[in-house]
Amino acid sequence: MADRGVEVSRDMIGQSQNLVSSAATLIAAAVVIAALAPILLPLLALTAVPQAVASIAGERITYLATVRTFHDRRMLNMLRWHLTHKDQADQIRTDTLAPYLLEKYRASGVRVDRTNDQAAWQRARINLMGAAVSGLASALMWAGVMLLLGIGHISAAAAGTLVFTLRSASRGLYGIVGYGADLMRTGRYMDDWESFIREAAGQRLDRGNIVPGRPQHVALHRVTYRYPEADHDTLREVDFEVRRGEIVAVVGENGSGKTTLMKLLSGLNLPTSGVVAWDGVSTRDLDPHALWKRCAVVPQEFARWPMTARENIHLGQPQPEVDDAVRRAAAASGADTVISVLRSGLDTLLAREWWGGQALSSGQWQRIAGARAIHRNAGLLVMDEPTSDLDARAEHRIFSGLRQLARDRAIVLVTHNLANTIVADRIVVMESGRVTAEGTFGELTSHPGLFRDLWLLQQDRASVQEGSA
Template sequence: MVCRSNHKLAAKFRKAAAQLPNLVRAVFMVWEATRGWTLAWGLLVVLQGLLPVANVWLLKVLVDGLAAAVGSGQPAPRFRSLLLVIVAMAAVTLVADALRSLTIWIRTAQSGLFQDHLKHLIQQKSMELDLAFYESAEFFDRLYRAQFEAGYRPMILLENLGSLAQNGITLVAMAAVLLQFGPWLPLILIVSTLPAFCVVLRQNLREHELWLRTTVDERKSRYYDWVMTSRETAAELRVFELGSHFSALFRTLREALRRDRLALTRNRALADLGARIVGLLITGAAMAWMVWRVLLGAITLGDLALFYQAFNQGKQMMGGLLENVGQIYSNSLFLENLFEFFRLEPGIREPERPVSAPAPLREGIRFRHVAFRYPASEKWALGDFSLTVPAGKMVALVGPNGAGKSTVIKLLCRLYDPEAGQVELDGVDLRSIPLRELQDNITILFQEPVKYSAMVHENIGYGELGKMKDSAAVEVAARRAGADGFIERFPDRYDTLLGKWFEGGIDLSAGEWQRIALARAFLRQSPILILDEPTSSMDSWAEADWLGRLRGLAQGRTAILITHRFTTAMRADMIHVMENGGIVESGTHEELLRQGGRYAESWRRQMRNLDRDSTPEP
């Protein structure tokens, strides 16, 4: 049993020692972000550590002076010197209060600067990582932990270090005072606080283990809360009466989380009470010994007051010191999650020997025997896939959902790299082209464009940041996309705020948002154009207008068009029919109809549906 306890204790200390690199890194991050404020804070820590000793010593002088004055029978002559001691004690207290207020101000400035700095680092790391990370629930667990801890853990850790330093300075000074009464008294201080330290260390480890265990449930509860309060879900929840269902899920999760937290808090309170009782018994024994020495005449009443204050404050400092160590250990455990997130590395690497992207394209885009699976998936999204998109031509990819069409454009944008084969521009492997240069050569209009809560000119300008302030270019792009009609009706035209995130914003229909995204594509004059279901959110009138603009958008570019609508696909120079990660048919619209295969069959079905939908009801 003793051996097992020793092993557990050794394991805890090994785990604590393993957190030292995280501790050092966290302090360095704080220093990097708030150097001047950190220096000022460190100076205040030292001053506040020394002030309690001054007050304890002044109390001894006051008590001994009072005893001498009473014993002499002439207290009046000594009153002036005692009054000076009282004034000095008041001055020390006032300085301590002023330093505490100054520390709060400095800590507020320091905390704000560092939190913004750390959030910036998390945002940068999130944007640096590949799209593959966003397909993993484990990544979102890590991101949640990093974001949740970023707001306060490092600053709490710094505060713990400051308290540790301040309590340490005070403790050393108090120990020096106690040594005159006996060399064993500082040891008594340590022994009286060890039980409390063990409780803190053990409970902080359990708290961290609980937090890790409940991360998924915490994220689920936040998701249910979002579902019940989000604008995006409000209509459907009411129509399908789902509110009570999600409310029940939320309450069940929160009840379980509260139960676990209360159990942990109860156990800690009981253990803490036991540790305090042990410490109190040791303190009482030491105090009784000192009172006995006063009765024997070995020490004065001032010495007793000095001992009581020094021992009591020393015990508090020692308890605070060990608690600071426990909190530092606990916060270091939590910081491990933050630094674990920072250690994530993107799988998409920059080339060691970069080659410039071909400009302009002369041959085109080529997929050579490409094979690809999404992370954690056994199914091949593309298998031995080959495709050529001639320079200056428009190629359409059609096929059912899951055929691999969107995977093609993700590989072309190097959001992923293939497991086998290669993707080329004029024979140059994409992996040889610097990533930023490659993506600068591509314009993509996604099926679900981002609805930025920003002004109209900003929404369009995000297509090419360098042109955002060029109002003429922005307006030309809007006109070419057919968005100028509804923009002109807005109260502030291109300075109108879009979206409902902020007051005064105007929401758009799905088709209007699509046209704003299309204007972004017109603004960005890159040589490669990718359109992913560009008319999916448009009605038939808007689609007919948009198709008339398609050739203008693609003119002079190498374009890939992904669509389910054959009325859109037929505008392309070449159509490829995809199924199960491969191409099963290729040709122009007329050639594919003559082949009588999958494309022709689907075309006829779409045409019948269109005829039926357009037939007026009797």
């Protein structure tokens, strides 16, 4: 709703100007009428009041209808996007989903139409009543003029002046009523906007202003984390650390809290209790934007920006040697082979919706996301399943490059392919929000526990596949 406030704020100035000019017309006319026939003034007011009441009531009806249809209009917009966007097109076909989506669309459309129809009828009734009463008052007023002329209270010349002045007074009055109602409606949207701004200010990041350097050591101390809307802790008393020069792998089953741990390390979320510290300073006390400058994250669900391949890697923050740095990062993640087959190389728009744009596969996108994080050259590199969609060669390339990257970085990576954890200095095993084991690949595979179980499962599957091949 609040976005309407931004749209209509421009209108407010014009409406105010019109209101003032109508008021000036009315006042000038009222002075003349007061001099010639003051008795007509109350009748003049009576012609405008019912219209004013009807307009204000009408605007309120429109506003309420807008509020009431908000969710459905939003749903219509979202469904329109999903129904027409190519990413979903194949799924809509294979899932034979179109009839269901169209029915949802139709239902929302019907509700919006019904509410708008009702509002239109209500407005029409109220306007009709207002106009009828005003018309009656108007007739009385003109009868009054005739009467005054008839009984000789005013001269014919004065009556002529009155007719002219009364008409301009009515114009002024209707102007005030019309523009006043417009202004009230605009004001309602502005109120929504203001309360939105107030609420948004409350959501502002309330953190310290210490500016961190390139971190040497990032750690969690007895960290518990609960999502605001959740009813249980996602992380429970987790201790964790990573140093510059080190690669730490985090493994664990779906839902064990790995992604949540990544969000805490990178200062996206603050712990519910305990401390996440960058070189001994709590992320609570660090300037969040300065922290994120020192941090490179490959999230599990990374964004596919509708920009060029170059922009998708440097993200508007190019290194001084622009394309060289972009190409180096691309080479480290395997994105170089993606770029080399693009029609216009780094200049290719990675969005098929645009003319000249090109679509990438999930794996190709993942290489771009990897290049993005490497290009940031930040002190902490966090990768959440960065190779889940990659082919074996690309995956190997990323993992064999990690040691080189780790020379001046602390690296934390989440992976499900346990063979990848061989490159890690340390492996942290998570189960239901707790760290339940920690050690090198050799240590964890030689002791009973979740890691060895998962490892044997993966081996078993590998041997089954070998056997069946």
